Amino acid sequence: MKSQPAFAALAAILAAAGLLTGCSSTQNSAPAKDAFAPGIEEPTTVSLWYTYPTLFDGTIASIVKTCEAKVKNLTIDAQSVGADYNELNHRAQTAIASGNGPDITLEGIGNVEPLSDLPAVNNLTDLVDNGSDFAGLDSFLPLAKAGNGVQVGVPYAVSAPVLYWNREHFKAAGLDPDKPPTTIEELLADAAKLANPATGRVGLSIDYALSNNFSVPTIMANSGATVVKDGKPEFASDKSIELLAKLSKGVKDKSVGVYADNSQSTQAFDTQQSSMHIGSIASLPQRLKSLGPIFSTTKVPHAADYSGAYTAFGSGAMWVMYSHSDAKRRAAAEALRCFAGPEATKLPFINSGYLPGSTSALKDPDVQKLLQEQPARQAGIDAMKSLAKLPAFGGRDGARAADAFRDSWVLGFAGQKNPADALNEAKAEIEALNVK
Amino acid sequence: MSAAPFGRNIPTRLLGALTSIGLWIGAALCLLPMIWMVVSSLRPRSVPPNQIFTGLDQLTLENYQNVFDRVPILQLFGNTILVCAAVLVLQIGIGVPAAYALARIRFRGSRLMFWLVMLTLMVPSQVTILSVYIGFANLGLVNTYAALILPFGMSAFGVFLFYQFFRGLPHSLLDAARVDGLSEWSIAWTIVFPLARPAVTAFAIFSVVGRWNDFFWPLMMTQGFGIAPITLGISYFADAETGRDYGGQMALSTLAVLPLLIAFAFAQKRFVEGIALTGLKG
């Protein structure tokens, strides 16, 4: 075509333009000292994206309403985007790439380490360390602080893992319904008694299918093992391998269940296809709805030869700020202050099964009332004393390392690979990566 | 048609019977998942799904009711139909003239152009999504129908089909028209393009099936149910937090699948004819 050179030039210009527009999402600079100073001068709209609408719709709507009434010039445009954290995060990334990203998004607390390495994420240390605005979250702020000191997010809904047990199944199997297992050995023995292969019922289901899930690290920690220490993978220690071997034996005997994802393992307990469940306290209301008060909760079992303190890792949801202009940062900071207020931090507890934001929230009459009505929530409250930050891999390849660990665990647990091999291979793989 | 590829020298009856049995067994395997889908959607939620013969006497529409309550089905269908139709019109409007030009009008760069178009078949959407998204975002067109329709305006597959078809047109036809004094423009519009109808029909089914199925692109380009097509509705039902509602998923799947199946059942004869006429035979 005669106009070929012209078209070639056009193509080159468009290509360059394409790259440059990607460039236009400004580079993240460390926020100025008073970047989060209170007060908004001009009417500003903050876009806030969250997910899991069935859990958070009502809660967020009410907090937003109160906030807009309280803070002058602030409008919060809250939207439910995507069905889970991954979908939300991916869509947020494409939006951010085009320069029109959300100001605040909901992320999983398990993602703290990988996010801490990304320039687009605002470091909120100056925001949360400043005065009493965030006192309502004193128990939880450390959970969202990365190893490199960056306060990645403001925790919003935090939970801990607990052991659920179905008292009626216990009774039917001849076990004492008020005496749940306290050690791993007891746990597996009970699971064997409770399982009924004929009906496909297992004795124990565990939420293990996520890379930043807290059930597995909690079981490990209370058996004297850990996932990562000082940035190095430590999950292939002897104690870890022993633990995984014991659990995978239970899988082989069909007393412990294998599932595609955590919603299925949770659902197993809710539909009485499993008699015991290790998972998040947050889904307690869902459990009460499906089963009624026939179950109880307690702490996650420990290994018989472990005599250290009880550890429960906290995870859940946190708000992360992606704003890159000063005006938006201040407005977003105001919005986050609303979510940290005392009225707001007790809502995740009241409207679903999450933990109340601080020890002072425990004195709130609404919280007390709910605790009396639903005694099963107590295990979560107890866990608050032993709450610790999820051990995670940081640095550029933190997410990859977490997935590598999860995959190896899944293979070893389901019996598709020898536990020692699975864990050791993953460990070698991670050591070759760029983790911190 | 009795011109069988194998001819007559085999014990025809036996072979015929065996072939029949084989074909119908295969057909059953094709249909089985769909039959199960429909049956499961009609059984009450309380029945354990793996007990095949339970609950068959208690058929209910509760799953469908649930779907209609939780998902704006009609809106999603409307979106899907709108997008598929618009994309089809665009693909034909752009592809037919281009294919004719590439097939029958020699000009500089036409060969290059043809191979460029074919090359795009090898670039999946995961490669282009981010750049296209950025482009649309800068134009303020994200989460609009434009973002779902425009990127598919050119169908390399369509261009190929029409190209094959136009290559098969006899020269004498066009030359006679030229001798008659018709301009190139009117030849194209009054003679050639109307002839392409069978190819267009065949292509229409490929195009619609392709767009109907699209999952990844709308996932990235839309937010909420506003302009989302029905593929996103189905994945909504598999939402991790609310757990596996198999009855609901099967009901929604049945609804999603029905329109195209019915349409195809009626159009399949045209479809096969169309393909034959596009000259895929060589």
Next chain:
Amino acid sequence: MTTSPHSISARPRIVPTVEHPVGRRRMSRTRIGQLFVLPTLLFLLAFAIVPAVANFTLSFFDWSPLRPAFEFVGIDNYVTVLQSKGFISALGNTVIYAIITVPVSIALALLVAVGIMGRLRGAGALKAIYFMPTAAMLVAMAVVWQFILDPRVGLLNEFLSWFGIPPSGWLLNSSTALPSIIAFGIWRQTGYMMILFLAGLAAIPRTVYEAAALDGLHGLKRFWHITWPMLAPTTTFAGIIGTIAAVELFDAPKIMTDGGPAGATTTLSMMIQQEGFTYSSFGTGAVVSLVLFILTLAITAVQWTISRRSPMAGPQ
């Protein structure tokens, strides 16, 4: 323009250049050709070429929307990706999937097409039934298959238990996950290829068969020497389209296993998305894109070349 010795265009052609009555000079053929092709070119540039080039360029950088500074890293990304276990596994999965589904679908489709060809009763119904898996929405069918393959409540394990076969994890087990996806792929594709072959078979003139009968060619010999070579263009077309679709596989494994137990069902296109969005590394994702592109191109070129070399290729 090709000319054959017998067509009217062999003679020197006098194309009348009568002016249009309104007086406008009519457009030359070249101009019209360019005009017709222009929209396609614009779409091509905007939605295929420029994005693809931009993406491939990214392979030399370290970039993600959340790490917006473009950091040039030369061929580091290539080195990392080509050596990584995940890439080799995804490449393996993709190739295995393509190598199995495409020939098997073609073979089955051909069998079915030949079987349907000779019959009058039920041909329409059979055609419609075999095409249904293709016509039905992929997402819906993926969800249905997921349900059927569920180890606990799925139809398949229940059915197998009637014969005393122990239940299998299917999509949850890393050794059976990819085979399950392959089975789904074959189930879905066969009908589509069957339609292609039906058209191809229908286009073989009866005279050819009659001549073959006179020559004493029957049965399998006839199929092998006459039918199969005459189907070559259709087979090539089906092979190429099928391969491209197989190599770009994304939707089914994404929905059914999200990459499968420990990456057992992760394909190259899934890895592109994973590298970019999950691991914030669009540069390495772009490397995988390039590999995918080259792989598709290579396989297509090989198939195309084989088809041209075949003695029955005929005028192309």
